[in-house]
Amino acid sequence: MENLLTHEPKPRNPRLYQAAKRLGLVEQTGRGIDKIYADQIRLGRPAPSYERSDSDAVRIVLRGGKANLGFAKLVAEQDEEGTPLKVEDLIILNHLEYERRIDVAAAAGLVQRPQSEARACVERLLERGLLEAKGERKGRVYHLSAWVYRVLGQPESYVRVHGIARQRQEALVVEFLKAHDRAERKHIVDLCGINGPQAGRLLKGMVEAGILKRLGSPPRWTYYILAKK
Secondary structure: OOOOOOOOOOOOOHHHHHHHHHOOOOOOOOOHHHHHHHHHHHOOOOOOEOOOOOOOOOOOEOOOOOOOHHHHHHHHHHHHOOOOOOHHHHHHHHHHHHHOOEOHHHHHHHHOOOHHHHHHHHHHHHHOOOEEEEOOOOOOEEEEOHHHHHHOOOHHHHHHHHOOOHHHHHHHHHHHHHHHOOEOHHHHHHHHOOOHHHHHHHHHHHHHOOOEEEEOOOOOOOEEEEOOO
């Protein structure tokens, strides 16, 4: 189960396979599972499941139901642009359609490859504008981009996944300072649900924009007040 996508092929009857290959009945060994995954996902269906397999038999479940035509359109557009999605790309995008977020470790498990290869895969999708990332490199989490959610016809899902927008964060900081007069970075971390570096960048941007004023001796005793009351 852990290496269905990556294990080298082992034909049970090599002579029968060679004969079928010469007759043009098969393309090449080892492509069956990849094709099942790719063809199922690219049509807007959930990924195939082998979870019912046991020591006696291999069982695959191909779930039907209403296809996600938006996802199928997304895949088709990538093909038309000459940048077709690889099977590992499809698996990650399909997962994010249902689970919303993924990190490198989870992506590696899904595509059954080392974390270095999984990281290269998600970063490639990031560069193509199909994913967006939150957090620093070690704790980075990926989700579908706003453009992908529009193609899928689910723009409201992007808002839920992306969390509080920058404008909303700034509004929360201003409201906090109106009530409490001063704030430290730790207060902003709790208030906006972000980490320390993100809070630091938010506060720095608000100081540069003239919204806040920074006081105290950096870095330990730094605090912020509203620039205008």
